[in-house]
Amino acid sequence: MRTRASAALALLTVTVAAGCGGAGGRQAATHGHALAGAPRARSAPQAPPPPRAIDCAKASCVALTFDDGPGPYTETLLNELQAAGARATFFMLGENVASFPHAVRRAALAGHEIGNHSWSHPQLTTLPSASVRAQVQRTQRAIERASGGVTPKLMRPPYGAVDKRVSGDIAMPEVLWSVDTLDWKIRDTRRVERAALGQAHRGSIVLMHDIHKTTVAAVPTVLAGLRKKGLTPVTVSELFSTDKPMQAGVAYGERVPPVPAPSVPQRAAEPPR
Template sequence: MFAGRKKSVSIKSAAVFLAVLLIISFIAVIVDRNIRANTIYVNEKAMILGVGQEYDYPADDNLVHYKSYNKDVVTVDSNGVFRAVSKGSALVKVGTSEITVYVEDAPTALSFSENELSIGVGERYMPSLQVEGSELNTGFEFSSSDPNVLGVDSAGNVIGIANGSADVSVKSYNGLSASARVNVLSAPESIQFPVSEKTIYLGTQKYMKPSVSSGSASKMIYIDSDNTSVLKTEGSNFIPVSAGEATVTAKTYNGKTAVCKVTVAEAPFYIRTDLDPGKPMVALSFDDGPNAKTTSVILDTLEQNHGSATFFMVANRLSKQGNADCAKRMVSLGCQLGNHTYDHSHYGKDVTPADITNGINAIKDATGYVPSVFRPTGGYLSDTIKNNAAAPICLWSVDTNDWKYKDAARIGKYVLDHAQDGDIILMHDIYKTSAEAVQKFVPELVKRGFQIVNIAELAYYKDAEMQNGHVYSSFH
């Protein structure tokens, strides 16, 4: 009898214990969540709502009780329906647990940051959604106008299904909406940088956006440097850190790659690192000098206006009084030295290798630097010139004819009327009227937003790679 009673008590205790376990397990199932039920962010400790938004907490048992400790922010009824009243936070009891509800202002407008974008087949991408008037980042419903072309999940990620176009749309709980056009193109077969090798000077940056094969798209392209102590990357921006070499790799979403070998170096004396590639610039170039009296006036004007120029010197003039000092001042001001042959005695096919090399040597003897560009006399070219220039060959896109019309006002007006971003302007620094024109039009060009540069600077900031023996007239 005693033993039977003991057994009965044990069975009853076990039943009670089992019931408690079931209740605890049930509450744990309710509370232990990390979902976007009905597009609202919920986990076991927090919920995010917008003012005026409702959320039906997913409980399947009437035994769970709810209580809000801040009804000015959130209310909750006996059925577990949460209602956001005002911005703030509130602690809400759910059964034996508690959850913090954060309430943000209701959105006032929605828009995608891009009205139209392209992705590749199989690519997954989240278009940036702009929410005005609120910091809310949940509670949005996304859809695709053509699921056969474009898929979209509850978080707003789109995925390219097949070639074509479709709209991705978003709707907020308070009735706002927005859409963007998504073009789904083929997966890339290849990718490449604008150039396979690049020199970047310390103190500057370069934008090197890779491109994919025609008719394809890769919205996400991952770009990395293998030597961040020399070169860092931020998207397509290449940022030099120290002198050296680095290899940059670009990779598409489907694994296609491209590489660019980058050399980081100190800029030569004639390339400034504080120019703005986003602002217009024109290159001034002067032939036939130096002539100490007039060239000095031009150098004064350049110095006063944070400008530079390329001087194509007739090298035998460097032996005349004051001219060598003028050339040295060009170097000290960061101007570019150019070769215009030794004595300007031959043109075109009559130019000899000695005309060029003697000019190089005389300029180096006078300044300590080899000229970095060449301009043929009269602008006439020949195979001999191309093969022996030992530098890029630079012509011009704006000819002032200052040698013909010795009129400072006319020269200045011509420059101001014709100069455009990327132009190379031809003048001669041996004429007084040319120097006077420079004094007038350079400050005016600066006032109009132009940067006054030399040819090497223009090429560098326009991302042109000049090569010896190749001919350049402008960098538009």
């Protein structure tokens, strides 16, 4: 009996010792594995900042727009815009959105405007109406998913090619441009800077492309130069916010500030007789 009791006691001692040593390590490893596999607490969903109180009927506003993204340089561009406290409008291609969803979401959360630039950049006037609508609607859905629910309100037709039929198929305000930097062609940072700053004026819509590294490199100088000229970078919707609402089927290339009525000199009051 004593032999069996001693053996049992020895076995218990070995088991406890193992539990305090090797098994403890295994328990720690198991605990760590459980933590690694456990679902992480999600942060509360963020919402875009409220619209800014900018009156472009009084302020000298200019809209910077970037086409064909998102791409590998879009987040660098977002960093530069954030550092300057500037907002812009991104006309995105649906086929690129799924590859860079974080950039889409980040742009939306920063208060930038996201517009539709078609799914694959075809010339819409060469497509049948069903294909035009598919290009637009498919991109709308992709942006909504990636951005967390932002539905584009503006459309930039590729190449600026639009006619009455395509306008009806798009069924959104169409945004063109008044300053073409030709950045897609020249691929030179200094020339992009000169093109943007040399042509931009109050009410301009400036066309650039965030898929080009040379363009993104030009943005800090462009932003600083615009401010030096007294121009405030805004989104397209902000540019037209104090006008009548933007209309579907209407192409917007520039905001022309109203011309003030000429002042009429008043005749001096005649002295009483």
